[in-house]
Amino acid sequence: MDTDTDMLVVLCASLLDSPHSEEAILDALVQYDGNPEAAARSLNSNQVSKKQPGKKRRRVDLDSWLRPSPSKKTKDDVVEPPETPVASTSRLPAGVLPQPPVSPLPLDASSSRLPVKQVTNLMLVLRQPNMEKTKLPKLPPLMLSTPALVAQHTPCTLHASVLPPELACKLFYSMVEASRGWGRNKWWLFERLVESPHRTAFFARKTNGIDEDTSWQEAARFWYNGRMTDIPPVFSAEMEEACSIVERVVNEEMSKRDRFPLEWAGGIGNDPNWRANVAASNCYEGSKESVGFHSDHLTYLGPYTTIASLSLGTRRVFSLREVIPSEESTSRRARTFNVPLPHNSLTIMHASCQERFKHAIPPQTGGLDMYRPAYPKSPGGTIEPSNCRINITFRFYRPDFRPATTPRCKCDVPTVLRPDMKNWVDGKTDRYWWTCHGGAQNEGKGCNFWQPLDMAAEGRGPVVADRVATSS
Ligand SMILES: O=C(O)CCC(=O)C(=O)O
């Protein structure tokens, strides 16, 4: 761990009511963008039920944290997962990576709005945590190679060959072409400017498909990673065509599933349960480009969102790993599930996936299969194999989470909405927090803003629970 991070861990530990493992602290720090007070508040709030009323708050001795920890690993140290093939120097702490949910316009380091500082690849900043010692046996990663296995083990479904082959090919070519102009997201983490190890872009649909509301373009225009962006492009003709097919598949799949009480239920008449009004696209060129474990911010998506992720081009592995709730941490261990995503497949991350699981595209070891398009780029042209994977995540920004309703912190930047993953409950009484996002751009210096989401007080909904309540 670098010195800055050491100091943050120490600071956070000094604010805790009871001792926590270094990994738990690091986890919370990453979740709160390196803000020790917000991280400590989160860890302390997990303790509330265990605390005895009237008992004096105990501060952890700073010295005990500053003392160097034993440097050599013992056999008991559980090193997280040997699972997905990830080079050891670039391994992220399992399940912790504040990679943002949607990836709008690239942030340009040369822009006058960003301070000129050395940029570090995100993968090099986060170190492998010392995992809590546990007696529970480590679970080897599990390869989920069929849609049935994916549905059995994860809150996701996998759909093969979703687009007509020619459309999939055309969309692949056009996105690869466009991706030459995309950039890598940059943000501040632990007082360092880090950048994502893949290129990314964000699109807003011209309308939400139902009315002429353009506020989603506004949402994307203004804030991303605590930074103002330009107006995003609208969907291309191929993206629109793909999107209508994806919407049909998603709604069909949702109609077969039980819905969670906090899910959006505002669709009336012909308005479907789910529609895509924005899309984030990623281009992974070659085997080393990746995205670390993260769950998507829920700022505009709201609780129990559904995200549809289209894969085009080279096949890559999608990793999913459950975040074990605190109270179950001694009784069961997380397992990593690896899902190979072929060209023209759709992965639907269903409601509860962002609350319970983190996901990643790890760097690929052991070689990459080149993608050989079925059609040439232009009629009569030659077919060139490609080492790129294009991912388009179609998302539904909820009307009750419109940008104007996002609380702002003391930095005067819209906050981000995060689930309390360590205390995931039942889809009804789960906790979420609005937290400061200013530090992601302001050299890592944010404020301490932290506010629980209160659906009723904030006038949000309707959600599935409201529908059930009125119909019974
Ligand atoms: O490339 C993928 O499949 C995942 C992308 C992702 O997780 C994201 O954009 O949030």
Ligand SMILES: [Fe+2]
């Ligand atoms: Fe994601």
